[in-house]
Amino acid sequence: MLMAVGAWAHHSAAAEFDPAKPVTLTGTVTRMDWMNPHVFFWIDVRNPDGSLTNWVFESAAPAYLQRLGWTKPSLKVGDTVTVHAFRAKDVPNMAKTDSVTLPSGKLITTGRYDDSASSK
Numbered sequence: 001m002l003m004a005v006g007a008w009a010h011h012s013a014a015a016e017f018d019p020a021k022p023v024t025l026t027g028t029v030t031r032m033d034w035m036n037p038h039v040f041f042w043i044d045v046r047n048p049d050g051s052l053t054n055w056v057f058e059s060a061a062p063a064y065l066q067r068l069g070w071t072k073p074s075l076k077v078g079d080t081v082t083v084h085a086f087r088a089k090d091v092p093n094m095a096k097t098d099s100v101t102l103p104s105g106k107l108i109t110t111g112r113y114d115d116s117a118s119s120k
Helices: 002-009 062-067
Strands: 017-033 040-046 052-058 080-088 094-101 107-109
Antiparallel strands (some): 017 040, 017 080, 040 052, 080 094, 094 107
C-alpha cells in the first residue's frame, strides 16, 4: 500500500495532465497541503446552478514555489483565488497549476503541467 502511494506521488505530470485542456477557476480555498513532493490545495467553485464543486490542484514542490515567491501563508483556507491550470486526463475536478491569483491581486506562477515555470 505504501509503495502505491509513493508511486502516485512521483508520477509523470505530462502523463497525468493535459496541456491542451487549460481551465481557469475562481473559488474559495478549503484545504492546503504544503508538503513534498508537491503542494496540493482544494477550492470550492460555484457552478451556474448554484451548487459547489470541490477542485483539487497539484502544484510544484514547496522549495520550488518558494523560489517563485510563494510561501505557505500565501494561500489560506477561506481565501478566494483564481487558478489557471491544466486538467487531469483521467481524474475529474483535478488540475495541475500554472498560476494562482491571490486575494491581494498578486499573480504567482506555480509551475506548468511539466513542472517548469511559465514566463508570466
